[in-house]
Amino acid sequence: MKPWVLKVISTELRKILAYRSDFWINFIGQMLIQLFIARALWSAVFEANGVTEMRGLTLDKMTLYYLLAPLIMKTMMGENIGFLAREIYDGGINRYLVWPLKALQYKSLTFMTYSIFYLLQLNLMYLIARFIFDPSPYSLADFTGALMGSGLILLASYTYFYIMSLCEMVAFWADNTWTLSVMLRFVASFLGGAFLPLSFFPDSLLPVLKLLPFQAMISTPVNLYLGRADGAQALEAALTLLMWLPALYFLSRLMWRKASYHYTGVGM
Amino acid sequence: MAIKVRNLSKTFKVATKEPGLAGSIKSLVRRKYLEKTALKNVSLDIQQGEMVGLIGANGAGKTTLVKILAGIIHPSQGEVSVLGFNPWDRSDELRRLMALIMGQKAQLWYDLPALDSYMLLKEIYQIEDTLYKSQIEFLADVLNIKDQLKVQVRKLSLGERMKVELMGALLHRPNVVYLDEPTIGLDLMAQKAVRGFLKNYQKEFKPIILLTSHYMEDIKELCQRVVLIKSGELIYDGALSTIQKNFGEQKRVSLSLDQIPELRPDIDPLLGSFEWHSDKVILSTTRQNLNAAMEYSMKLFTPNDITIQDPSIEEVIESYLRKGFQ
Numbered sequence: 245m246k247p248w249v250l251k252v253i254s255t256e257l258r259k260i261l262a263y264r265s266d267f268w269i270n271f272i273g274q275m276l277i278q279l280f281i282a283r284a285l286w287s288a289v290f291e292a293n294g295v296t297e298m299r300g301l302t303l304d305k306m307t308l309y310y311l312l313a314p315l316i317m318k319t320m321m322g323e324n325i326g327f328l329a330r331e332i333y334d335g336g337i338n339r340y341l342v343w344p345l346k347a348l349q350y351k352s353l354t355f356m357t358y359s360i361f362y363l364l365q366l367n368l369m370y371l372i373a374r375f376i377f378d379p380s381p382y383s384l385a386d387f388t389g390a391l392m393g394s395g396l397i398l399l400a401s402y403t404y405f406y407i408m409s410l411c412e413m414v415a416f417w418a419d420n421t422w423t424l425s426v427m428l429r430f431v432a433s434f435l436g437g438a439f440l441p442l443s444f445f446p447d448s449l450l451p452v453l454k455l456l457p458f459q460a461m462i463s464t465p466v467n468l469y470l471g472r473a474d475g476a477q478a479l480e481a482a483l484t485l486l487m488w489l490p491a492l493y494f495l496s497r498l499m500w501r502k503a504s505y506h507y508t509g510v511g512m
Numbered sequence: 513m514a515i516k517v518r519n520l521s522k523t524f525k526v527a528t529k530e531p532g533l534a535g536s537i538k539s540l541v542r543r544k545y546l547e548k549t550a551l552k553n554v555s556l557d558i559q560q561g562e563m564v565g566l567i568g569a570n571g572a573g574k575t576t577l578v579k580i581l582a583g584i585i586h587p588s589q590g591e592v593s594v595l596g597f598n599p600w601d602r603s604d605e606l607r608r609l610m611a612l613i614m615g616q617k618a619q620l621w622y623d624l625p626a627l628d629s630y631m632l633l634k635e636i637y638q639i640e641d642t643l644y645k646s647q648i649e650f651l652a653d654v655l656n657i658k659d660q661l662k663v664q665v666r667k668l669s670l671g672e673r674m675k676v677e678l679m680g681a682l683l684h685r686p687n688v689v690y691l692d693e694p695t696i697g698l699d700l701m702a703q704k705a706v707r708g709f710l711k712n713y714q715k716e717f718k719p720i721i722l723l724t725s726h727y728m729e730d731i732k733e734l735c736q737r738v739v740l741i742k743s744g745e746l747i748y749d750g751a752l753s754t755i756q757k758n759f760g761e762q763k764r765v766s767l768s769l770d771q772i773p774e775l776r777p778d779i780d781p782l783l784g785s786f787e788w789h790s791d792k793v794i795l796s797t798t799r800q801n802l803n804a805a806m807e808y809s810m811k812l813f814t815p816n817d818i819t820i821q822d823p824s825i826e827e828v829i830e831s832y833l834r835k836g837f838q
Contacts, residue, residue: 248635255624255632262623262664339619341584342612343636344604508524509584 282310436462520590565735671702
């Protein structure tokens with residue numbers, strides 16, 4: 245491990261913690277808003293259909309699903325949109341080109357630091373929400389589910405970093421890639437089951453979704469937390485991500501090498 | 513030779529657009545590009561320990577040259593060797609030996625105190641504990657910035673920010689320092705402090721310093737050698753004093769007048785030229801024509817004061833960039 249790896253993580257954490265009010269709004273405000281919207285929406289849907297369960301999910305589980313899915317999505321998507329494109333656009337990337345390190349490696353660390361931080365928030369929120377919406381006592385299965393889910397989210401985040409980098413590096417040619425990044429975020433969220441559980445998707449689509457990395461990034465971790473997926477499914481999801489990861493990694497490096505020839509170092 | 517540049521050229525393809533909404537819509541479908549030559553066949557050598565001033569108008573190609581030397585961008589053509597390395601190979605070994613300070617672009621994290629960023633730089637550059645501590649102490653002391661190191665960078669004044677940037681860039685004691693407009697936007701006191709620091713730092717550690725600045729005061733005080741770039745071409749490389757000597761033949765005579773005549777008379781262009789101000793007229797001439805031009809002027813005006821000066825370095829450079837040696 246490079247000697248600066250831990251220092252990069254610690255520096256990024258210090259940046260995240262630099263603003264107290266933003267930290268607490270991000271931590272508590274977001275959870276309450278999501279909880280309120282999910283509960284209100286799905287209560288109405290359950291009531292309108294006169295059912296107590298939909299596709300294997302009770303109202304409480306559905307609420308938990310809609311609390312966890314966006315949080316997992318946020319965790320997996322690490323640093324915000326534009327983490328690379330913005331710096332290419334305004335020349336901020338110059339510093340990584342001058343420092344004796346690999347720029348992409350550095351950016352992957354800052355990206356992952358956000359994921360690690362959000363993962364801690366996610367697990368804390370899960371503990372609280374699980375207590376509210378599931379009256380049964382905490383069991384070993386809850387902890388193993390959360391543990392497997394957490395591991396899978398980190399692997400998903402690392403994989404997503406390279407997908408996102410490919411998209412953000414388009415800024416070397418096109419300058420502005422905001423729309424592209426938002427589209428990617430939308431597609432990943434939709435196909436990962438963040439907007440609607442994948443059990444609601446047509447059966448014919450499910451085998452295709454299994455081959456894409458997005459299910460392993462959002463749906464499987466949520467189900468692991470909810471106790472609706474087991475170790476075998478976690479392993480299968482991890483293998484899917486590990487199948488994508490090398491290809492994305494090499495493609496990103498190749499694109500970086502090509503792109504740096506086009507870089508004009510604007511904003512300097 | 514520590515820095516060797518041979519026949520360096522760089523062209524950029526820049527998108528252009530006709531003005532107005534119609535031009536914007538048209539550019540969505542079909543975009544026109546302009547080929548812009550930023551550098552043309554530039555060659556120069558710099559020895560270890562030299563401090564060189566890079567001068568040129570906006571868009572002359574100074575920053576492009578710095579970006580290439582720092583390995584940020586690739587040239588279109590030519591060869592560069594910095595301490596024996598090709599800069600755009602971006603080897604860690606070379607990058608540990610150089611630093612780039614951009615007056616208009618912060619390298620430290622805005623949301624953190626400078627000391628937090630320095631701790632990261634210490635790891636990135638693998639600076640030994642003893643060197644790190646002594647550099648922090650030394651730099652903070654000479655830059656008089658000790659008390660500001662624990663304050664968020666964004667809350668510092670412009671001058672303080674430049675000082676902490678300088679500190680960050682010099683922590684690893686680089687052999688090559690590229691300074692791009694280090695005093696831009698600073699007040700006179702801060703400019704003086706930064707200049708003083710750079711002068712002493714260079715004297716003590718003998719790095720190569722390549723300085724680009726629009727403030728001639730920076731160049732005058734720090735650089736004995738200057739490189740002039742005009743439209744991407746190197747038009748002069750040599751001692752600052754040589755330029756001054758070449759223009760030493762020029763004389764400026766300031767004639768203070770009680771009243772500026774309504775009908776402003778001219779002087780024979782072979783003798784010199786008049787420049788009119790609210791309370792004086794300035795006669796520009798050569799040493800050779802000074803007597804004749806003065807004789808002619810005294811027939812026209814009755815000045816209450818006369819001052820004869822050599823042109824300032826700013827005027828010399830400006831004139832040189834405009835016309836070259838005459």
